[in-house]
Amino acid sequence: MLAGRRILLIIGGGIAAYKSLELIRRLKENGTEVLPVMTEAAEEFVTPLSVSALAGHRVYRDLFDLVDEAEMGHIQLSRTSDLVVVAPATANLVARMANGTATDLASTILLATDKKVLIAPAMNVRMWNHPSTSRNLKTLLDDGVLTVGPNEGDMACGEYGPGRMAEPDQITSAIDAALMSGPLNGKHVVVTSGPTHEPIDPVRYLGNRSSGNQGTAMANALSAAGARVTFVTGPATSPLPGGCHVVQVQTAVEMREAVEDALPADAAVMVAAVADWRVRRVSGAKISKTVDPGESARPDGDKKGLELELVENPDILAMVSSSPDRRPRIVVGFAAETHDVIERAKAKRKRKGCDWIVANDVNASTGIMGGPENQVMLVTESGVEEWPRMSKAEVARRLAERLTEALTG
Numbered sequence: 585m586l587a588g589r590r591i592l593l594i595i596g597g598g599i600a601a602y603k604s605l606e607l608i609r610r611l612k613e614n615g616t617e618v619l620p621v622m623t624e625a626a627e628e629f630v631t632p633l634s635v636s637a638l639a640g641h642r643v644y645r646d647l648f649d650l651v652d653e654a655e656m657g658h659i660q661l662s663r664t665s666d667l668v669v670v671a672p673a674t675a676n677l678v679a680r681m682a683n684g685t686a687t688d689l690a691s692t693i694l695l696a697t698d699k700k701v702l703i704a705p706a707m708n709v710r711m712w713n714h715p716s717t718s719r720n721l722k723t724l725l726d727d728g729v730l731t732v733g734p735n736e737g738d739m740a741c742g743e744y745g746p747g748r749m750a751e752p753d754q755i756t757s758a759i760d761a762a763l764m765s766g767p768l769n770g771k772h773v774v775v776t777s778g779p780t781h782e783p784i785d786p787v788r789y790l791g792n793r794s795s796g797n798q799g800t801a802m803a804n805a806l807s808a809a810g811a812r813v814t815f816v817t818g819p820a821t822s823p824l825p826g827g828c829h830v831v832q833v834q835t836a837v838e839m840r841e842a843v844e845d846a847l848p849a850d851a852a853v854m855v856a857a858v859a860d861w862r863v864r865r866v867s868g869a870k871i872s873k874t875v876d877p878g879e880s881a882r883p884d885g886d887k888k889g890l891e892l893e894l895v896e897n898p899d900i901l902a903m904v905s906s907s908p909d910r911r912p913r914i915v916v917g918f919a920a921e922t923h924d925v926i927e928r929a930k931a932k933r934k935r936k937g938c939d940w941i942v943a944n945d946v947n948a949s950t951g952i953m954g955g956p957e958n959q960v961m962l963v964t965e966s967g968v969e970e971w972p973r974m975s976k977a978e979v980a981r982r983l984a985e986r987l988t989e990a991l992t993g
């Protein structure tokens with residue numbers, strides 16, 4: 585998808601700008617033409633000379649550069665590429681985009697463009713977590729802007745957390761996904777993925793073995809088919825999909841809120857292994873294992889254990905399926921079972937009110953949970969289809985095909 589395409593790359597003024605040099609190199613290696621635009625602040629971090637040398641193209645810098653206006657006006661510049669990429673997208677640039685201000689060449693291009701825009705946010709963790717940034721980002725997502733990252737990790741400022749710009753490879757994949765046009769163009773799909781972690785105390789949680797592999801594969805297949813994907817994921821080990829709007833959560837309650845925020849959508853594919861229960865009273869302090877010696881003897885010889893009271897978590901699939909005004913056209917649930925797979929899946933489809941159930945056998949002997957392959961049955965109103973064992977990516981591709989038929993047919 586990258587070869588022969590043209591990217592307008594806006595480099596914002598953040599320390600992560602140095603990674604944009606590597607991004608340009610990757611894109612060029614893939615045969616992509618890069619038109620670089622730098623903000624004034626970006627020039628404090630990387631020089632226009634390095635950028636133009638790597639891009640093999642002059643750098644556009646100034647809105648009032650009359651030579652440019654004669655040669656290529658900012659309106660034309662904003663429309664001659666296949667995709668506009670902002671990397672790094674600083675907090676300031678994100679805020680200006682969200683408010684539609686056009687105070688320099690970069691923000692004017694972003695306001696004038698009729699092309700898809702992909703941003704790679706990069707900022708200090710507190711700036712990223714600030715309510716203003718969350719609001720601005722939500723505005724951009726509602727406007728259809730695509731995001732990649734940020735990642736969590738050590739930051740140049742010495743702090744730790746989310747805010748590191750996605751790596752050049754991730755941005756390249758996200759660009760690749762964003763350039764794909766497919767039958768699901770213009771459709772929005774919400775995908776949930778991974779396990780949820782339900783806290784017991786500040787250091788312990790209830791969780792499960794879901795890797796998030798099937799959910800990531802599903803999101804990748806849907807964006808490859810051209811859909812705009814909101815990917816709501818619990819703490820999974822699988823890599824995040826590229827070119828999707830990613831919302832990372834820990835608990836089922838947070839996942840429900842993120843899914844509610846993401847609606848409306850044309851389809852929802854709930855792959856997440858949501859914990860069925862959460863602990864009613866989460867301890868604010870680490871629970872100590874010290875027990876009163878007088879209470880330690882039980883008939884089975886074990887010491888007195890810890891009793892946790894569990895309460896049921898919200899059923900997100902059932903909630904989305906029964907939404908009176910925001911039910912997606914197609915709602916798909918997954919059913920991981922260890923016995924009576926088909927019967928239980930059929931019952932689950934009815935009980936939850938979803939359209940399709942993708943059922944699979946997760947007995948340890950199948951190697952499916954956490955593994956690269958899956959063997960599923962698709963349970964719909966018209967019956968049960970047994971699919972052969974195949975990679976999770978292939979299951980996702982086939983499901984995306986079926987969703988395409990259902991949404992566009």
Ligand code: C5P
Pocket residue numbers: 776836854855856857858859860897898899900901902916917918919920932
């Ligand atoms: O009832 P069970 O957990 O087997 O249902 C599995 C399906 O329901 C999956 O699609 C899962 O994502 C979804 N689910 C949910 N919220 C829950 C439990 C399950 O969305 N609390």
